[in-house]
Structures are given as C-alpha cells and as structure tokens.
Amino acid sequence: MTQPLVTVYIATHNRPQMLHRALQSVFAQSYPNIEIIVADDGSAPPAADTLAKTLTDEQRAKIKIVRNETPQGACHARNLALAAADGEFITGLDDDDAFAPQRVEELLDAFIDNEKKQPLACVAACITEVTAEGQITRQFDHGRITLNMMRHYNFIGNQVFTRTDYLRRVDGFDPEMPAMQDYDTWLRLMERFGPAIKLKSASYLWYTDHEQGRITKSTAKRARAFDIFLQKHRHTMSKNQLNSMRIIELKMKGQSLTGFEAVRRVNRYNYRSVVALLLQQYFGGLKRALGKIRYKG
Template sequence: MTSDKVMMTDSIQSVVNSSPLVSIYMPTHNRLHLLKRAIASVQNQTYENFELLIVNDASSDGTKEYLEALVKSDKRIRCFHHTASKGACVARNLAIFEAKGEYITGLDDDDEFTADRLKTLIAEYDDSYAFICHGFFWHYGAKVRKVDYKPMVISLESIFDYNFATNQIFTKTSKLQKIGGFNPEFVACQDYDTWTRMLIEYGDGLRVSGASYIIHQGHEGPRVTARENKLLGYDLFFVKYQKYMSPRNIANQQFLVLMAGRKQLPFLKLLSLLRYGFWKRKIRYFLSSQLRTVALLRQQYLKGR
C-alpha cells in the first residue's frame, strides 16, 4: 500500500473513530431468510460507526450457525444465543444492557433500515428530548406507503391517543437502560409501553421530518405479534396508564382496540369517536369494517396478489 493510500485509510478511520458509536439491538427467532435482509440494511449504512447486537432467541432454522460465521467477517456485529426461547423483550434487554454505544436504536428482524437512517438520526438528535424518532415506509408487498413522517413534539398526553413515536426510537443508551429497557410482562405493545415510560421519565419526545425505516407486511410466515396478543397488550397498557388518561385518550384507546381486534365499528360509535380527532383514520376504518369484501380486495391489491 502506498503512503497516499495509507494516509487516506487513516483519515477515514479517524472520522469513524471521532463519530459517536451507535448500538442497534435486534432480536430474532426462526426467520433466517428475513434476518439476512435486515442485517444487510445495517451493514449498508452510510454512517459506519455502529455495533449491531443480535440476540438469537433459540432459533432452530440455522440462524445460530449463520450468525457464528457472520461475526467472523464483520467485527461490528456481536451475537448472543438463548438455548430456550425467552421472548422478544428479554432478547432486546440483553442487547440493550450489553450495548457500548453512546446512542441506541432497534430493528426488528423482518424489517430494514434505509441506507441513511443512522446518519439522519445522529444529525437530528436533540438531547433536550427523551428521544427522537422518524417515520416509516409501510411495505405491503406490491405497494408502499409513507407513514408518520411529519415532524411533531410527542407529549405524554398525545401518546395516549396513538403511538406517534412509531415502533423504534433513537436515544442515549443510558436513558433506555435507566428505565429498564422493555417490560417482558407485555406480550404486545412493548414499544408503546417503553416509549411512554421514556416520556414519563424524561419529558417530551421529538419526531423529525421524513422516513427511514421499512416495515414489511407482505411476507409470509410467523408474525411477532398475533391479534390475540395485541388485544392483551392494549388491555395491559390501558390498565397501567389509565390514571394519566383524559376522556379523549380513553376514547382513542377504545378505537385502537377496535382496530387491533379487527372488530366492526358501528355508525353510532363512529359518531361518538369523531369528536376526538383522527377522523380520516376512523372513517376509513369504519368503511373497511362495514365492507369486508372491499377491504379484503384492497389488501390483496396492496400485496400484489
């Protein structure tokens, strides 16, 4: 290697070393074909000073062997293996408390980052907020929709209407560790509960403009959260935080439960809910719940079937 090339390599390494380390936690269980895509999206980040902590929650599909080979080729990746499945929350918490980065965020094994996600979040971070977050792309299979991409300050009051923080946040590692990470008692709504505890502990959160996370809904195979678990999660969330909620919050929580259970929304109930905002979403859900055949055809269209 020539001296010029050595100097260039040293200069690039100096920039990487001077940038704060970002930790990314990722639980996985028996979804190797999807996991590979998620990992590649992290490796392709334009911001290179990161560590990826993958917790294999007792997979039996070759995940362990794949990860053991992967860590030998990429020193930014660390892996942990459960011999018995302990659930996503326990897996996330293992990674969170092993994290060495100044900042931390998460990625589900069936989703992916856009290439500029970490660079964007680092540039936008404001420590006066509990966390920052970014919008996402809802990938149906054939069609893609950008969701929750407009900037807003997320208060405790507003998050009881709807999880405006989406399913991932970006924050100081010390902050997430201080609140204890994720609560394993939640079989669903774990992110909703965790972001709420962040707001209680540290004050408002901030959603910045744009989107950089891709949620895939078009794939076949097991889902992280089944419908029954979603309903249990919302029930536990409501019991835990009802004391903080206004009548508006309670009404909007009822609507979230209706959607999670895919229950029909009666017209009179729709009218009572409309005064609490989100009228476009509520009318859209009302129509889909009344016209099941149309809703099914729409889903098939979005998935490209």
C-alpha cells in the first residue's frame, strides 16, 4: 500500500534548544514518509546554523528550511512552509512542543478512515500538558466536531492534520491576527470542507513549563485579536454563538464575568468556559489545587 507523504511544519524564532526537541520527536515518528519543513522567522543566528551544530548529517538531510530574513510572525512563517510543502497531507508542530511517537500515523489513519464516510476538513487529537510539576492528560471534546460547535469555542485546539490543498485553498494563516490564529484558520477550514474529528489519544505534548515568547501572555494582543476575529466571523453566528463569543471576549480581555451574565450567556457548548472563568475569578486558589490532582508524573 502506498504511504502518502505527510508534511510537518515547525515555525521557529530564537528557540534552538526547544526546536531540537521538537525535531527529535518528528524523527522518532512511527510513520516513515514524512517531510519536515522548518520555517525560520528571522532567528539570530539563523536556524540553519544552529541545526548544523546539533543534528547529524542524516537528520539535516530530512529537513527543508525556509526563512524570513526579518521576523514577520508565526503566521507568515507557517505560510512560507505551506507554500513549500510537497506532502499530500500536512500538520504543524510548535517549536516548543513535541509529538508522541505514534501521532502522525494515528492522524493519517483517522483522516483516511473517516473521509470514506463523510466529507472531512481535518483531524485533531487531545493533548498531554507538560508542566514544571508533571504531566496532565487533557482529553476533553474528543469525537466529531461540527461547524456549529466551532462557532462557540475552539474545540479543536492548536494543531490539525488536513490535506495540504485544503489549507492552501483557505489561504493558510492570517498574518493580521495577533492571536487566535489557529481558531480563525480551523473555522475557515471547516466552513469550506466539513466537520472535524478529534481523537482521544493525547499525542500532542504541550510544554507549559516555560514562558519564553508566549504571545498568549499579552492582554493587549489578545484583546485586539478577539476584536478582529469577531469582525471576521460575526455575520455567520447565531445569538447563542455570540453569547459564547462574549465569554471568550471576557477571558481574552481580562474582564470579569458576573453571576447574572453567566446565567444569561451559558449554554451547552460554553458551560465549561463559564465555570472555568468563574472559578478563576472567585476561587483561583481552589482551581489551581484541583488542577494539581490531575498530575501524573
């Protein structure tokens, strides 16, 4: 049986040690036919120079490097990789994260199997969060994800597996988005090509044991991103979906949610976000304590 080529792109900027870890996790994949594209967003020194010192000749031969000479943001770097991709399928990896060894194989199998049954935009998977204290397996929202669901909340997360042609046909990632880039892209992908499937397998290793260069820490960028996102997608949303957007807005802008507004806005798709926001506001210490119960090592 022919094994289709899968492109894995990694956008990076000035994080050579983390990039090395990310690449090693792709080299270790159980699926053999993988093209790796490193999209260097103006790193100094260039990623090509640092990789020449840390990788073997055989490993470097497996990598294609594209580069912005000056930093232009992760979306622009990802789009460079998308333009250079030769794979029939494509998926992404953040340079500070890693893949479990079976991830690409599981995603490809799930995409092909489910596409036989219905049109499909993409496949995703759950995550293992790696913190300074240990690991947390986060397996919420697995199963079939509809467009209606996605207009309430980003049920998919930060990475998908899809056909390269699909991602190109929705023009990739929007460089004008200062945050929420993934949510915006997956929503456009699903509007064009159908629902998504999210696997229960927690095969994406999300490292939160560091804070280096995290855009999500900037309230100003998050607030501006939400306003752009809502302007782009508001016309497609129902009243209930706009209620869910209001909960996201309060979180992104660091604003308070009152009990009255919580009751007025809550619905079956946003209740976890409502509860999490209220816990953070009124019982922040309790929420952190409950979270530690889920650490596994």
